[in-house]
Amino acid sequence: MKEKLIRFMQGRYGVDQFTKFLMGVALVCMILSLFTRSMVWSFLILLLLVYCYFRMFSKSITKRYAENQKYLQMTAGIRRKWASFQRNMKDRKTHHIYKCPGCKQKIRVPRGKGKIAIRCPKCHTEFIKKS
Numbered sequence: 077m078k079e080k081l082i083r084f085m086q087g088r089y090g091v092d093q094f095t096k097f098l099m100g101v102a103l104v105c106m107i108l109s110l111f112t113r114s115m116v117w118s119f120l121i122l123l124l125l126v127y128c129y130f131r132m133f134s135k136s137i138t139k140r141y142a143e144n145q146k147y148l149q150m151t152a153g154i155r156r157k158w159a160s161f162q163r164n165m166k167d168r169k170t171h172h173i174y175k176c177p178g179c180k181q182k183i184r185v186p187r188g189k190g191k192i193a194i195r196c197p198k199c200h201t202e203f204i205k206k207s
């Protein structure tokens with residue numbers, strides 16, 4: 077059974093970031109559809125899932141790859157912001173982010189070190205903060 081599946085998937089495109097994103101959108105639609113009685117959601121979900129499967133089983137790998145690259149390009153800014161937001165949330169307990177008074181450069185400083193002099197790596201302004 078597993079071998080059959082592997083043989084079936086050979087030469088096919090599979091799952092990429094764009095498909096994962098579309099599946100996420102379908103999931104959001106499913107949640108929204110619970111709160112509304114509109115048939116539009118079911119139709120949209122079906123459409124999204126059919127498109128997801130179409131991409132996964134597609135043999136036009138270069139075309140699908142180009143679509144994914146376009147998706148990644150279009151969302152690069154948002155994904156970068158989201159990643160840095162997640163990093164900051166994780167860092168909050170151990171580090172503090174200060175803005176340089178000279179050039180507004182963000183500087184990451186470990187917490188719990190008392191009063192420290194911080195030197196901006198960009199414009200070399202020194203300022204004193206409690207960490």
Ligand SMILES: [Zn+2]
Binds near residue numbers: 176177179197199
């Ligand atoms: Zn600075």
